[in-house]
Amino acid sequence: MSAAGDSRQSAALFVYTLPGGWRVLAGKTDADNERLSLEIARPRDWWFHVRGMPGSHVLLQVGDAGEEPPRAALEAAAAVAAWHSKARAGGTVAVSGTLAQFVTKPRGAPRGTVAIRKERVFKVRPALPPAAESAP
Numbered sequence: 001m002s003a004a005g006d007s008r009q010s011a012a013l014f015v016y017t018l019p020g021g022w023r024v025l026a027g028k029t030d031a032d033n034e035r036l037s038l039e040i041a042r043p044r045d046w047w048f049h050v051r052g053m054p055g056s057h058v059l060l061q062v063g064d065a066g067e068e069p070p071r072a073a074l075e076a077a078a079a080v081a082a083w084h085s086k087a088r089a090g091g092t093v094a095v096s097g098t099l100a101q102f103v104t105k106p107r108g109a110p111r112g113t114v115a116i117r118k119e120r121v122f123k124v125r126p127a128l129p130p131a132a133e134s135a136p
Contacts, residue, residue, distance in 0.1 A: 014056075016080060016129050022073045024129070026056040026084045030112030033057035034105070037114050041100035046074060048081035051094040051121070055085025057114070059100065075124055082126035095122045 013036060014026040025040065027033035037047060037057045046060040046069060060069055060077035069077075078095040087093040102117040109115075 014084065018073055018076050018129050020070070020073060022069060022077075023061045024077050024080050025059045025061065026080055027058075028056065030110070033112040034114075037100070037103050038105060041103065043099065043101035045100040046077060046097055047100045047103050047116070048078050048095050048097045048122075050082050050085035050087050051096050053086045055081060055087065057112075058084065075122055076127075076129055078122035079124040079127040080129070082124055083128055085126070088126045090126070092123050092125055095124055096120075097122055
């Protein structure tokens with residue numbers, strides 16, 4: 001596994017590893033966002049998007065054991081969503097978060113558009129995970 005704060009770009013996604021080994025994925029385009037939210041996401045993964053403006057869909061992946069992410073991991077993933085948005089230059093930003101099972105695509109909606117239920121709002125400053133000081 002990569003070191004904390006590691007960032008890699010796959011062909012279609014930004015990939016980050018948070019302290020504690022949690023993996024965060026962020027889309028680059030509307031098509032990437034839709035694939036991330038509706039195909040890659042598993043029901044117990046956490047989904048994030050900045051409120052009220054354009055931005056990437058962000059996924060905090062939960063392992064097969066279904067372990068609940070700590071608040072710090074949820075806030076770090078929300079900060080990544082704020083960073084990959086038009087709100088990046090702002091101060092504190094509101095980011096919507098919910099379990100991926102509550103993310104759906106409305107019939108006839110444009111690519112990358114989703115509807116969410118059971119939203120939780122995180123107030124965070126836009127940021128990427130801190131880079132590791134040294135790789136293990």
